[in-house]
Amino acid sequence: MRTPTALLAGLLLAGIALTAPAPATTPAAAQSLTWGVAPSSPDGPNGRPAFEYKLDPGATLTDYVAITNHSDRPITLDVYASDAFTTEQGGFDLLAATEEPVDVGSWITFETRTLTVPSTSRLDVPFSIAIPDNATPGDHPGGIVASLAATGTDDEGNQVSVDHRVGSRIYLRVTGELQPVxxxxxxxxxxxxxxxxxxxxxxxxxxxxxxxxxxxxxxxxxxxxxxxxxxxxxxxxxxxxxxxxxxxxxxxxxxxxxxxxxxxxxxxxxxxxxxxxxxxxxxxxxxxxxxxxxxxxPWPQLVILLLIGAGTWLVIAGRRRRRRRQAAQLEHAVAAAREAGRAEGAARAEDGTAVAAREPARTTD
CATH class of the missing domain: 2.60.40.10 (Immunoglobulins)
Structure with a gap:
């Protein structure tokens, strides 16, 4: 797994993270030291935001990097090139110092990796690029780094080594067929x-x-x-x-x-x-x-449909119960009326028989 730090997170990568080089202040372990890295010429920085090249396989090139010490005392830095990668957050970063580059970082060489820069001064350091004959076409991103190893303590009081790095990006394109995919x-x-x-x-x-x-x-x-x-x-x-x-x-x-x-x-x-x-x-x-x-x-809609369906069923069932109850009441009333009519008819019949029994018998001469 590629990591952006050598031994501890939180390194200074101002020149790598920014498109324009700028001096970076180191953490408390070396808080009085600041330095910058920028593309340069033999006579000093030339305004390039990054090292940008378009070279053929087998080509060689010599270029310069300006390493400026903004501090009021000398500083000894480790200068090297490395390969770049995209971080999980979408940033541009370089391999840790402990990881060996296999791409553009391995194609760049310095006469010496350790440089001492006097106080408030600048060194324009030459380096060479040698493109392999079998280099693949396309982009080969990387960076040139000036790092300072320092010793500090973590949150638990343990002594740790931290690699404070400042760098400038390299965008190298090897000629050939491009495949933007x-x-x-x-x-x-x-x-x-x-x-x-x-x-x-x-x-x-x-x-x-x-x-x-x-x-x-x-x-x-x-x-x-x-x-x-x-x-x-x-x-x-x-x-x-x-x-x-x-x-x-x-x-x-x-x-x-x-x-x-x-x-x-x-x-x-x-x-x-x-x-x-x-x-x-x-x-x-x-x-x-x-x-x-x-x-x-559509769970909410299904719940609403179920509620509507249940409500509709309850309304229909209630109406049916009322109709059955009303029909039963009507049937009961009709039966009661019929029974009352029969009773009234029987009573009238009994009254007629009694009247006939009371009338005297009539004779004819």
Whole structure:
């Protein structure tokens, strides 16, 4: 695993981290010492923001680096070149001093690695670049470092060695066929639903962009989400990718909000590669896309439908019970009326018989 520090995190990499070289103040272990590293000529710094070259395989070159001591006492520094890589945070960093370079850092040599720079003065130090005959075409990033090893203590009071480094970037391009290619790997997509039935949820794509070509690249990711037949399409543009060096990668994410849970969602992720500078790449890099399907169950809507269904069933069942009760009451009333009518008829019949028994018998002459 590549690490940006030799023995302890928190090194000074002002010249590496910034596009323009600047003096850097060391931590408390050497707080009175400051120095700077910048591209130079035999006569002093020439305003270049970085060491930039375009060379053929087998070519050689001599250049200069200015190492300036801003302190009021001499400083002894270790000067060397190393390979660069993209950090997890998307930064530009160099291999630790304990790691041997295998690329551009191994192609650069100094007459001596240890230099003593007098107080408030500058040394314009020559170095040589020798491109191997079999060097691969494309970008070979690195840096030239002036470091100072110091001893300090950690939070637990233990004595540790810290490598304070200041450097300047190297952007070397070996001539030949360029292959500006980015790839998307380790893609995972999730849907986080909202319990608000009208608000929709969020679809988040987490992925790694890998530079599989030979040119340092950046790019712009974009995420699109839609339902069946392209319904309710939503999209979002992610943050601009940092500079990704050849062979390195950067993990990031893009989120789309307000996505309706239409059961089955189609998700399309694309990254449009672009040159880090205003350079026109030939061939032009092609966009890379990935498409996946995603289940998005509409739980809030289903709950609402269940509640509506349950409420409707309760209303219908209540109406049926009332109708049955009303029918039973009506049937009971009809039966009671019939019984009352029968009783009244029987009573009238009994009254008629009694009247007939009381009338005297009539005779005829």
């Amino acid at each position: 980015l790839d998307i790997v380790d893609l995972s997509v999730t849907h986080d639903g909202s319990w608000h039935p009208l608000r929709g949820g969020a679809v988040t794509a987490n992925f790694t962009v890998r530079n599989t070509g030979n040119v340092r690249l950046t790019g712009q990711p974009q995420l699109a989400v839609d339902g069946p037949l392209g319904l309710a399409r939503r999209s979002a543009v992610g943050d601009q990718l940092p500079e990704i060096l050849p062979g390195d990668s950067y993990r990031t994410s893009v989120r789309v909000d307000g996505v309706p849970p239409l059961v089955r969602l189609g998700v399309g992720l694309s990254v449009e590669p672009a040159a880090v500078t205003d350079e026109v790449l030939d061939p032009a890099p092609a966009a890379v896309t990935r498409e996946v399907d995603l289940w998005a169950a």
